[in-house]
Amino acid sequence: MSFIxxxxxxxxxxxxxxxxxxxxxxxxxxxxxxxxxxxxxxxxKMASAIKGLGIEEGSHVAILSKNCSHWxxxxxxxxxxxxxxxxxxPTTDKDTIKLILEHSDSKAVFVGKLDDYASQKEGVDAVxxxxxxxxxxxxxxxxxxxxxxxxNQPLQEVFKPKSDDLMTILYTSGTTGNPxxxxxxxxxxxxxxxxxxxxxxxPKNPRFFAFLSLAHIAERAAYEFIGLYLGGSIAxxxxxxxxxxxxxxxxxxxxxAVPRIFQKFQESILKKMPQNxxxxxxxxxxxxxxxxxxxxGALGLQEAVSVISGxxxxxxxxxxxxxxxxxxxxxxxxxxxxxxxxxxxxxxQNKIGTVGQKYDHIQTKLSGEGEVCLKSDCLTLGYYKEPExxxxxxxxxxxxxxxxxxxxxxxxxxxxxxxxKDQFKTDKGKYISPNHxxxxxxxxxxxxQVCVVGTGIxxxxxxIVPSETGKELSQDALRASVESSLNSLNPTLPNYEKIAKAIxxxxxxxxxNGLLTPTLKLKRNNLEKIHxxxxxxxxxxxxxxxxx
Numbered sequence: 431m432s433f434i435x436x437x438x439x440x441x442x443x444x445x446x447x448x449x450x451x452x453x454x455x456x457x458x459x460x461x462x463x464x465x466x467x468x469x470x471x472x473x474x475k476m477a478s479a480i481k482g483l484g485i486e487e488g489s490h491v492a493i494l495s496k497n498c499s500h501w502x503x504x505x506x507x508x509x510x511x512x513x514x515x516x517x518x519x520p521t522t523d524k525d526t527i528k529l530i531l532e533h534s535d536s537k538a539v540f541v542g543k544l545d546d547y548a549s550q551k552e553g554v555d556a557v558x559x560x561x562x563x564x565x566x567x568x569x570x571x572x573x574x575x576x577x578x579x580x581x582n583q584p585l586q587e588v589f590k591p592k593s594d595d596l597m598t599i600l601y602t603s604g605t606t607g608n609p610x611x612x613x614x615x616x617x618x619x620x621x622x623x624x625x626x627x628x629x630x631x632x633p634k635n636p637r638f639f640a641f642l643s644l645a646h647i648a649e650r651a652a653y654e655f656i657g658l659y660l661g662g663s664i665a666x667x668x669x670x671x672x673x674x675x676x677x678x679x680x681x682x683x684x685x686x687a688v689p690r691i692f693q694k695f696q697e698s699i700l701k702k703m704p705q706n707x708x709x710x711x712x713x714x715x716x717x718x719x720x721x722x723x724x725x726x727g728a729l730g731l732q733e734a735v736s737v738i739s740g741x742x743x744x745x746x747x748x749x750x751x752x753x754x755x756x757x758x759x760x761x762x763x764x765x766x767x768x769x770x771x772x773x774x775x776x777x778x779q780n781k782i783g784t785v786g787q788k789y790d791h792i793q794t795k796l797s798g799e800g801e802v803c804l805k806s807d808c809l810t811l812g813y814y815k816e817p818e819x820x821x822x823x824x825x826x827x828x829x830x831x832x833x834x835x836x837x838x839x840x841x842x843x844x845x846x847x848x849x850x851k852d853q854f855k856t857d858k859g860k861y862i863s864p865n866h867x868x869x870x871x872x873x874x875x876x877x878x879q880v881c882v883v884g885t886g887i888x889x890x891x892x893x894i895v896p897s898e899t900g901k902e903l904s905q906d907a908l909r910a911s912v913e914s915s916l917n918s919l920n921p922t923l924p925n926y927e928k929i930a931k932a933i934x935x936x937x938x939x940x941x942x943n944g945l946l947t948p949t950l951k952l953k954r955n956n957l958e959k960i961h962x963x964x965x966x967x968x969x970x971x972x973x974x975x976x977x978x
Contacts, residue, residue, distance in 0.1 A: 435591050435616045436623075436658040437509045443661045444470035450635065450661060453499035456668035456676050457566065462499070466661075469503050474584035476507035476575070482582060483560050483573075485537045487512035487589065490599065492531060494554065495542025496520040497640045497666045500564045500575060502654060504540040505644075512589035513537075515598045516611075517645035519948035520544055521941045526609065527553030530601050534611055534814065540575075543567040593617035599814050600647050600766050611814030612647075612766045618808040622651055622769040623659045625789040625808075629776045630736055636662045636683040639730075641673065646949050648740055648770040652686045674698070678730035685737045688950050689744040692759060693878065696751060697898060699725055700875070712754060722756050731757060736777050738762050740770070741949045743846065743865060746783040747873040753782075761785050763846065767810040767823065767830055773844045784843040794844075795829060801850055802836040803829035835863060852954060854885045860926040862890055867929060870919045876900030876911045879939050881957050882929065887969045889930035892916075893961060895938055908934065909975040916974065933961075933968055934977045 433439040443450060448467030455462045464472075480491065491508045493515060495501050508515040516534045518527060520543070527550055531539060539554060541547065542564040554561060562578065563571030591597065597616045601609040638653040657664050665680040667673045700708070703725075711721045726732050739749075740762045749759045760777065763785035764770030772794075775786035788794050793805040809830050812820030825831055835848045848863025855861050864882035871880045871892060878897035884890035900908055912932045920928045939945035944956050968976055 433659055434593075434620070435597075436619055436655050437506070437588065437591060437616075439658045439661075440466070440470070440506060441588065443658075447661065451663045453502060454663060454665035454680070455499040455566075456666060456672060459668075459672075461665075461679075464499055464503075469499075469506070471584055472579055473503045473506035473510055474586075474588070475579045475582045476504065477510035477585040477588070478582040479562075479573075479578040480507060480511040480513065480538065481585070483538060485511070485513065485560075488514070488596075489537040490514045490516050490534050492516040492518055492534065492536040492539040493542070493645075494518045494520065494522070494527065494539060494544070494550070495564070495567075496544060497642075497644050497649075498543040498564075498567065499666065500540070500542050500566065501644050502664065504542070504562075505654065509591070509597070510585055510588045512591075514596050517598070517600060517643075517650070519601075519643050519645045521643075521948050522550070522553075524550050524553030524556075528556040530609060530611075531557040531559070534599055534601070538562065540564070541569050541571055544569070591616045593620065596811070600645070602766055610816060610819060613811040613814050614647075614769060614808075615811060618769050618810070619651070619655050621791070621807040622771045623655055625771050625791060626651075626656055627659070628790060629774065630684070631777070632656075632660060632662075632683055632735055634661070636660055636735075637680060637733075638662055638664045638684060639667070639677055639680040639682040640664050641667050641677075642686070642688065643948055646741075647766045648686065648764065651769050651771075652684065652738075656684075674729075678728065681730050681733050683733055683735050685731055685734050687737075687739060688741045689739055689748070689872075690742075690878075690950055692739060692744065692748055692752065693872075693897070695729060696748065696875070700899075725755055726757055729757075736760060738774075740764070742951055743869055745869055745873045749782045763834075763844065765832060767832075768804055768806065769808040771806065771808050772804055772832075775843075781839075781841070781843045784839070784845045786844065787842045788844070793829070796836060796838070797825070797831070799850070800835045800837070800847075802832045802834045802844065802846070804832065805829045854883060856884045856888055856890065856926065857886055858888055858926060862927055864890070867892070867919070867923070867927065871915050871929075871932075874911060874915045876903065876908060877915070879952070881939075881952055881954065883954075883958065883961070883965065885958070885962060885965070887930075887965050889926070889928060889969070891931040891933060891965065891968060892929050893933050893935060893957065895935045905977060909977075912975045931968055931971070931973075932975045934975065936978045 444466045450466050452466045452469050453464040491513045538560040540562045561571040562573045563569035564575045599611040640653040642649040644650045667676040752759050760775040760780050762774040764772040773786045795803050833850050834846050837845050848865040853861050867882045868880040879895040881893045882890050
């Protein structure tokens with residue numbers, strides 16, 4: 431269906447199918463459903479409230495919240511008022527919140543569902559702008575959502591955007607340095623949705639389950655924007671604890687997740703049914719299909735037209751494992767700067783181990799160094815207030831420089847072989863890209879996270895965080911498991927890439943301790959700062975597997 435913008439799409443559904451379910455909020459064990467008409471009424475009243483606060487058209491308004499119905503309604507209200515939305519990751523610390531609010535020139539901020547707002551509030555309060563709290567989620571602020579909705583009449587003349595109008599500024603998750611504000615216009619979103627619609631045959635009024643942060647463009651494009659264009663409904667999990675039950679109830683038609691989620695799915699399945707028993711049952715012709723349907727149904731993915739993994743490389747072994755259950759996990763590739771529309775393993779065309787083929791209207795090339803470069807109508811306008819960094823983002827032909835090293839096969843499938851900035855040099859003078867060394871190690875179900883490093887030592891070493899199953903093993907058993915993975919991998923590598931040691935970490939790498947981004951990518955710079963002083967000491971030890 432053709433719309434001028436996501437805002438235009440919403441208004442069509444609001445008018446033509448007012449009673450169509452739109453948002454499903456799980457809270458206190460109940461599911462609260464908001465129709466398109468009800469969401470429109472609240473968003474329009476909030477748009478009036480925004481204007482009533484003296485916030486002019488074109489101003490920037492931030493959203494700090496986990497995924498919830500009010501996140502979507504706040505975004506709609508911001509756009510209806512002709513403002514630019516500034517999503518902030520809900521796990522952002524107070525100092526970074528202050529930095530983003532100031533840098534983005536935000537004139538107001540919505541504060542919604544959060545795990546620990548008390549620790550973040552100082553960052554919000556540090557900027558003198560109106561604060562609108564969502565009472566449903568226990569946030570009492572200068573203004574309340576319910577209070578403003580009661581006081582205001584629905585905005586009738588909703589902003590009518592042009593294709594080149596700025597729609598949103600998305601702050602990157604900050605794998606290196608401070609977050610940068612990625613600017614996107616309405617036309618970029620329209621282009622992205624059309625590219626997606628061409629390749630994915632979702633049913634009418636599809637169901638979505640939004641659990642990764644909507645502050646990330648992939649989740650927002652996949653669920654909010656595509657959902658609005660297709661008249662979809664969006665369900666939100668209540669908590670980590672209720673996530674499995676909420677997903678099983680939602681039965682989404684499309685499911686997008688990061689690799690760690692699929693690892694967790696695998697762990698939960700194998701806890702209930704060990705691998706040997708699963709293998710045995712799958713060999714029985716009568717039970718084979720029953721077991722597959724039961725497992726996929728328990729996950730809530732039995733009606734999924736497409737299951738997508740992105741944001742980080744997924745292990746091919748993990749993809750093959752799910753394929754045996756008739757669950758095709760299709761890896762895609764993109765970034766905030768291109769609305770995540772770049773390459774995809776499209777339904778029925780999945781080549782495991784690659785990130786797929788390019789979308790139809792994308793131009794691609796590899797630089798002399800092998801860096802993947804892209805050009806399309808959904809590229810960012812640049813980084814907000816960062817002209818020098820914006821200039822560095824594009825080459826002389828206007829192609830976006832992704833920072834990823836890639837290789838194409840004869841069928842046009844792209845494989846990402848590393849990051850330009852992740853390369854390190856051993857003291858033998860050899861440059862190594864760690865990506866292709868980490869993936870095989872992550873195939874081991876006893877290993878949750880891997881970071882291969884080697885600056886200043888003769889050979890690479892692997893820093894490892896055990897999985898839940900790995901932590902349950904004795905130290906000797908875990909050592910044997912890790913050694914087995916190294917012994918399988920090293921013979922396939924040239925001598926200078928062979929991994930000399932594996933260091934088992936004491937603590938997990940998390941968002942809270944600053945070692946993962948909000949999108950669960952490793953912050954390699956932070957890991958290096960903490961651990962690099964010990965590389966030589968670890969390398970000199972006799973043991974192959976060392977416990978920190």
